[in-house]
Amino acid sequence: MAATQTDLVLKRFASAVRQAVPTVAVWAHGSLALGDFQPGRSDLDLIAIVEVPLDGKDKIRLANMHQQFLEEEPAAAKLHCSYMVRAEIAEAGADHVTWAHGTIFDRPVTPVTRQELLEGGLTLYGPPPVELLPPLLPGQLEDFIRRDLEEFWLPATGRPLLWLRDIWVDLGLLVLARAIVTLRDGRLITKGEALAELRELGAPADVVRDIYDRRYSRPMPMSRWQRIRRAIRARAFVRRGIKRTLAAKES
Template sequence: MRRPVTPVTRRELFDFGLVLYGEEPAALLPPVTDEQLAEFVVQDMESFWLPSLDHPERWDRDIWVDLGLLTLARATVTLRDGKLITKAEALSVLTELGAPAEVVDDIRQRRYGDPGPASRRWIARRAELTLTFLRPAIEQVVSQWPPRP
């Protein structure tokens, strides 16, 4: 499988990469400007995450809930502050953005706690809550780019 090194990955390598062997990232990859990073983040929200909301069956899976919400939070901070944050930091941002608290708690518990099995009823409710929150949140992120003076 071949995958491009995205602007987000390049920025992570430049900002946080630890070289154990070989050359520094700057010797191998071009740097990423703040504008390039922001453009990529908005394009990803618009071309990948927004259309994914039209497939409700996906949102019964933990990975879609986790990555959809965490990506939104991380994108929001990148566009607002020009910096990258961890997935753990994104959980607090989700709360600030008004994401459903019970879904944020569910993500936190599954990632960092001992959640036990989820009921079909909770999985369906979690999907509904996530989709209801994500669509307007992503649309807002996309509509606010590029920023107007």
């Protein structure tokens, strides 16, 4: 089977990383690992395991590498990568140097990402995730999901203007559906599977179709009124769903 443009970008990136910093492994997670990747629409979610902690000079070198790589590979516009130090890989709450949205910053690698890697991470270089990543502790994934819903997404439903934007509608509904399935069944699902789950949950059909079209087809243009109406319905559905999901834990 011929290599795709994405395959070539990933292969070249894995090589560029190894020239920039001492690298143990490079893995892909997200839609790349779960089998729902959409070229030009999905993010390229990557993890690099590095041998030693990265200092300020390393961060500058990585930022320059990413910027040059983006200039040479337009298909890498959605490429994000966190750099986990091998000796700190078991520390679930630790911050790791990350390139995303055109800048370098620090953030944790979440339990959801860790579980994606353990279940089906794509190995681009080095040993596979199951040889380096420790398994999650019992309840760790579920606790993270509930905390994310309660501390991030529920407050976000109190900010109406956010929901006028496509990204908040897309992520809000998909995160909710995926959270519900993981908490209910103990498994991770793709965004495509989450869309089917949203229909079962009674999400507004036109909003679900809008999300589907943006990911898999071609969305229809929206008027200002249509966008406002979508925002009201999407925000209300997510808010109700989060409250119901959190209440189920307490009952």
